Amino acid sequence: xxxxxxxxxxxVPVTAYGPLHLLATTVHRMANNGLAYEAVExxxxxxxxxxxxxxDKTTRFLIxxxxxxxxxxxxxxxxxxxxxxxxxxxxxIGSALGEAKALCDLAQVHMxxxxxxxxxxxxxxxxxxxxxxxxxxxxRRSAMCSFAEAATAAELYETAAxxxxxLRHHSASFDLVHAVTLLYWGLRLSHVGRSxxxxxxxxxxxxxxxxxxxxxxxxxxxxxxxxxxxxxGETTVAEKLARSVIGELRAAGxxxxxxxxxxxxxISLREHGFxxxxxxxxxxxxxxxxxxxxxxxxxxxxxxxxxxxLALDGGxxxxxxxxxxxxxxxxxxxxxxxxxxxxxxxxxxxxIEAARARAEREILRDPLTGLGNRRRFDxxxxxxxxxxxxxxxxxxxDLDHFKAVNDAYSHSAGDQALREVxxxxxxxCRAGDEAVxxxxxxFVIFLRGDATVGAEVGERIRTAVARAAILADxxxxxxxxxxxxxxxxxxxxxxxxxxxxxxxxxxxxxxxTAT
Numbered sequence: 217x218x219x220x221x222x223x224x225x226x227x228v229p230v231t232a233y234g235p236l237h238l239l240a241t242t243v244h245r246m247a248n249n250g251l252a253y254e255a256v257e258x259x260x261x262x263x264x265x266x267x268x269x270x271x272d273k274t275t276r277f278l279i280x281x282x283x284x285x286x287x288x289x290x291x292x293x294x295x296x297x298x299x300x301x302x303x304x305x306x307x308x309i310g311s312a313l314g315e316a317k318a319l320c321d322l323a324q325v326h327m328x329x330x331x332x333x334x335x336x337x338x339x340x341x342x343x344x345x346x347x348x349x350x351x352x353x354x355x356r357r358s359a360m361c362s363f364a365e366a367a368t369a370a371e372l373y374e375t376a377a378x379x380x381x382x383l384r385h386h387s388a389s390f391d392l393v394h395a396v397t398l399l400y401w402g403l404r405l406s407h408v409g410r411s412x413x414x415x416x417x418x419x420x421x422x423x424x425x426x427x428x429x430x431x432x433x434x435x436x437x438x439x440x441x442x443x444x445x446x447x448x449g450e451t452t453v454a455e456k457l458a459r460s461v462i463g464e465l466r467a468a469g470x471x472x473x474x475x476x477x478x479x480x481x482x483i484s485l486r487e488h489g490f491x492x493x494x495x496x497x498x499x500x501x502x503x504x505x506x507x508x509x510x511x512x513x514x515x516x517x518x519x520x521x522x523x524x525x526l527a528l529d530g531g532x533x534x535x536x537x538x539x540x541x542x543x544x545x546x547x548x549x550x551x552x553x554x555x556x557x558x559x560x561x562x563x564x565x566x567x568i569e570a571a572r573a574r575a576e577r578e579i580l581r582d583p584l585t586g587l588g589n590r591r592r593f594d595x596x597x598x599x600x601x602x603x604x605x606x607x608x609x610x611x612x613x614d615l616d617h618f619k620a621v622n623d624a625y626s627h628s629a630g631d632q633a634l635r636e637v638x639x640x641x642x643x644x645c646r647a648g649d650e651a652v653x654x655x656x657x658x659f660v661i662f663l664r665g666d667a668t669v670g671a672e673v674g675e676r677i678r679t680a681v682a683r684a685a686i687l688a689d690x691x692x693x694x695x696x697x698x699x700x701x702x703x704x705x706x707x708x709x710x711x712x713x714x715x716x717x718x719x720x721x722x723x724x725x726x727x728x729t730a731t
Contacts, residue, residue, distance in 0.1 A: 276305060286298065287328065299325050332558065370552075396440055491527055519541055609665050696718070697719070698729065699717055
């Protein structure tokens with residue numbers, strides 16, 4: 217322990233996730249590997265632990281993992297309830313990234329539940345939020361990945377491919393999912409007669425997987441590459457590649473990629489005239505367990521199987537079957553295009569709403585410090601109810617002898633000092649807290665917590681300002697008044713108490729926190 221203290225290190229690693237995040241990771245891994253029932257049971261057990269110790273981050277991550285497991289089990293209403301609770305929680309704590317990811321997950325839930333309008337609205341809102349968050353972080357990439365997955369579930373290949381192309385610039389690990397998106401897009405295009413567009417996507421998919429296989433031989437990537445080559449007409453190579461990985465993929469339970477390998481093998485055999493053998497491959501793909509399947513896989517397999525049946529006998533029954541399947545494929549494609557149009561319309565509405573919200577925020581923002589202004593203060597004060605439930609504390613902060621700083625060093629120096637103090641205040645605000653510039657050199661922090669928490673934060677702010685080198689040869693300090701809300705208090709009453717405390721701090725010698 218002495219070594220940790222002397223080197224200012226903690227005895228446990230600090231991460232962006234909760235201290236029990238490995239429990240949540242276990243649940244996510246189970247849900248992703250087909251152990252959905254086990255994932256739900258584990259999530260319930262771990263949630264009790266995380267809540268008992270107050271690990272809110274892990275709690276949210278566990279709820280997300282349980283939602284994914286519910287989706288895998290087809291329990292859409294329960295998944296929707298969990299996703300909605302997560303969305304509410306992220307909005308409550310003011311996490312735009314968390315909100316964007318929750319919206320993407322809910323979009324996928326709505327898509328699987330057949331609620332397309334809700335799906336497109338959530339996806340559009342998530343896209344606008346992600347565009348506003350320019351910082352390139354792991355959490356933003358995670359939210360962007362959820363955005364792409366939701367678009368994939370809705371068969372919005374254009375949107376998903378754009379997102380994966382963006383992600384590929386940051387990590388090669390997204391190459392495979394991007395190639396798969398292009399592959400299925402190309403397959404669907406070929407089935408609706410848009411051959412040139414299909415070949416363009418299939419060639420791009422093959423290029424990505426070819427480059428990957430040169431450095432990282434892998435059966436899953438081989439299956440993707442083989443299917444792209446088969447549809448491009450390179451059937452000899454495709455057959456050899458597919459045959460080499462089918463057994464391994466089936467044995468490993470990697471059913472999605474095993475289906476791709478069977479499809480590649482079947483298409484190649486059909487082109488070489490082995491129609492019965494090709495049919496067996498398509499049936500093998502169709503009959504593999506459905507876990508991990510995509511919504512567009514079944515129509516693709518069905519089309520290739522009907523095309524093979526037509527080639528086998530060419531009779532009226534086979535022609536009727538193929539025409540029926542072909543008409544269904546075209547209808548599904550039209551529905552897909554309608555969803556794409558719905559997304560674009562929803563996106564336009566969200567962008568208009570976001571522009572309006574930005575304009576409102578500018579009206580409520582102090583241009584010098586970037587904090588909320590007096591108007592924002594009034595809005596927050598109006599939100600304080602005598603019947604409130606959450607603990608609230610008000611911190612009034614005033615720069616000591618600020619007029620003397622302006623007189624001695626110019627108003628420009630004074631403005632710089634106000635900006636630096638605002639930066640310190642912002643750094644001490646957690647999610648749910650908010651700092652505003654009340655007037656001149658006076659600031660107010662609306663703090664989520666009781667008077668004890670307020671006193672601790674106020675003292676940390678006072679110490680931080682006193683230690684900061686804000687202006688050369690000038691030691692700036694602040695006085696802080698702290699008041700905790702009590703049931704029945706109005707906003708005006710709470711402010712008067714905090715103002716009295718600030719007055720007391722000034723008269724006690726300044727550079728003081730009064731509670």
